[in-house]
Amino acid sequence: MAHATQDRPTACLALADGxxxxxxxxxxxxxxxxELCFNTAMTGYQEIMTDPSYAGQVVTFTFPHIGxxxxxxxxxxxxxxxxEGMVVKWDPTEPSSWRATETxxxxxxxxxxxxxxxxxTRRLTRAIRQQGAPHxxxxxxxxxxxxxxxxxxxARGFAGLEGMDLARRVxxxxxxxxxxxxxxxxxxxxxxxxxxxxxxxxxxxxxxNILRCLASVGCEVTVLPATATAEDVLAHKPDGVFLSNGxxxxxxxxxxxxxxxxxVLDAGLPVFGxxxxxxxxxxxxxxxxxxxxxxxxxxxHPVKDMETGKVEITSMNHGFAVDSQTxxxxxxxxxxxxxxGSNCGIRMIDRxxxxxxxxxxxxxxxxxxxxxxxxxxxxxxx
Ligand SMILES: NC(=O)CC[C@H](N)C(=O)O
Numbered sequence: 001m002a003h004a005t006q007d008r009p010t011a012c013l014a015l016a017d018g019x020x021x022x023x024x025x026x027x028x029x030x031x032x033x034x035e036l037c038f039n040t041a042m043t044g045y046q047e048i049m050t051d052p053s054y055a056g057q058v059v060t061f062t063f064p065h066i067g068x069x070x071x072x073x074x075x076x077x078x079x080x081x082x083x084e085g086m087v088v089k090w091d092p093t094e095p096s097s098w099r100a101t102e103t104x105x106x107x108x109x110x111x112x113x114x115x116x117x118x119x120x121t122r123r124l125t126r127a128i129r130q131q132g133a134p135h136x137x138x139x140x141x142x143x144x145x146x147x148x149x150x151x152x153x154x155a156r157g158f159a160g161l162e163g164m165d166l167a168r169r170v171x172x173x174x175x176x177x178x179x180x181x182x183x184x185x186x187x188x189x190x191x192x193x194x195x196x197x198x199x200x201x202x203x204x205x206x207x208x209n210i211l212r213c214l215a216s217v218g219c220e221v222t223v224l225p226a227t228a229t230a231e232d233v234l235a236h237k238p239d240g241v242f243l244s245n246g247x248x249x250x251x252x253x254x255x256x257x258x259x260x261x262x263x264v265l266d267a268g269l270p271v272f273g274x275x276x277x278x279x280x281x282x283x284x285x286x287x288x289x290x291x292x293x294x295x296x297x298x299x300x301h302p303v304k305d306m307e308t309g310k311v312e313i314t315s316m317n318h319g320f321a322v323d324s325q326t327x328x329x330x331x332x333x334x335x336x337x338x339x340x341g342s343n344c345g346i347r348m349i350d351r352x353x354x355x356x357x358x359x360x361x362x363x364x365x366x367x368x369x370x371x372x373x374x375x376x377x378x379x380x381x382x
Contacts, residue, residue, distance in 0.1 A: 008144040011116035013058075013087060014151035016135040016158070019127065023118035024091055025140030027108025031151070033158040034058040034084040036136045037319065038125045040298035044315075045086075045104070046075045047362070049113070052170040052205030053275060053317050054083035055247035056161055058138055059297070060124050067092025070100025071107040077207040081113045082170055082247070085138045087124065091117035114140045132293045133319060135160060161319060162291055165255070166248030167204035167276065171226035178211040178221035195220035197380040200238040202228055202260070204246025204253060204276050209361040213370070214242060217377040227256055230263020239380040240270035243277025243355065250279035250289045250320050258284045265353065272376040273355030275318055281355045282322040282346055285331050292342070295319035299364040302338040303345075303356075311338065312369045315362030322346065322357070352379030 011025030015036070038060040039048055045066050048059060066088040092104045108115055116138060128134065135158040137151040178201070196218040201211060204226045214221050222236055226246070233241060241264045246253065253276065261284035264271060273281040279289050296316035303314045316337075324333050324343040335345025335356055347354035352375075360369030 016155040026105040027115040060087040064089035067104035069097035070095025165252035170205040206244035243273035245275035270352040270379040278355035314358035
C-alpha cells in the first residue's frame with residue numbers, strides 16, 4: 001500500500017475538452033487556469049518562465065530535461081515568473097550547474113507557480129497542434145485529491161487570451177531609468193558602453209535583456225508604463241521610441257497603445273518594436289492582427305530577412321500575428337517565418353520605423369538578429 005500511496009499522482013492537468021493528464025506536482029500547490037502552449041527550446045526554461053509575455057499561459061516544454069541546471073538570480077527576465085505554470089516530461093533532477101542557487105521546484109514554490117512532471121508531453125503537444133491552444137486548469141495537491149469535473153469546468157470557464165489586455169497587469173508601476181550598462185550577452189558581446197541616444201521604452205512586459213541590448217548599442221533608456229500617452233513619451237524628448245514585447249491580445253492593448261504610437265509617429269521619431277510592440281506598431285499603421293492556431297514558442301525558428309535573403313535562427317514567443325494581407329501601402333514586409341510564412345517584420349518604406357515578431361535579444365542564432373538593435377541606434381545617429 002505504501003507503494004501505491006507513493007505513486008499516487010499529485011498533479012492534474014485538465015483540458016477544456018475533458019482530457020486529463022496526471023503527474024507529479026512540484027512548485028506551489030493549488031490551482032490555476034490558463035491557455036496552454038508548447039515551447040520547443042532546449043535551454044532557457046528560467047527565461048521562459050520569467051518572460052512577461054507568458055502571462056495567462058501554462059507552458060508545456062517539449063524538451064524532456066527541464067530543471068536540471070537549477071535556477072539563479074541572473075537569468076530572470078523580470079522579477080517574478082509570469083507564466084502561470086509548467087508541464088514537463090521528467091521530474092527535475094538535482095541541479096548540476098555552478099550557477100544554480102536553487103532548485104526549480106524551490107524557486108517555483110516561492111513564486112507561487114505550479115508545475116506537473118511525468119506528463120506525456122509528446123501526446124500533449126500533438127493535441128495542442130491539432131486542436132489549437134487549449135484552455136486548461138492545472139492543480140497540485142500533495143494528497144492527490146482532485147475534483148476532475150470541477151477542473152474541467154474551470155478550464156472551460158477560462159475566458160481565453162483573445163480580447164485580454166494583460167500588458168496593464170505586468171507593466172512597471174512607475175517610470176524608471178534602465179541603468180544597467182552590463183553586457184547583453186554572456187560572452188561580453190557589446191558595441192557601445194557610452195549612452196548616445198535618448199530612448200523611451202514603453203513597457204508592455206519588457207524582458208530585461210531587451211533593455212540591456214538597447215543599452216549595449218548606446219541607448220540611455222527611460223522605461224515608461226504601458227498606459228503612457230504620446231505626450232508622456234514626448235515630454236522626455238527622446239531620439240527614438242521602443243515598443244516592448246508583452247502578453248495578451250495586441251488588439252486589446254492597442255486600444256490605448258495605438259493612439260500613443262500614432263502620436264509618436266506624427267512627431268516623426270524613429271520607432272522600433274519587438275513582438276507585442278511589433279503587433280501594435282502594425283495596428284497603429286493600419287494593419288490587423290489575428291490569433292494563431294498554436295503560435296510560435298521556441299528557440300529554433302528560422303526567419304528570412306526579405307531584403308538581404310539571409311536566414312536568422314530566432315527565438316519566438318507569440319500566439320497572435322500580424323496579417324500581412326492587411327499591410328497598407330507604404331509598409332513593407334521585411335521578415336517572414338520559414339515555418340509557416342507568417343509575418344515576422346515590417347518597416348515604413350521612407351522612415352526609420354520598423355519592428356519584428358521574433359526576439360533579437362534572445363540568442364539561439366546566437367547573434368543573428370542583433371543587427372536590429374544596431375539599426376535602431378543608427379537611425380537615431382543623424
Ligand atoms: N512575446 C510577445 O510579445 C507576445 C505578443 C503577444 N502577446 C502574442 O502572444 O502574440
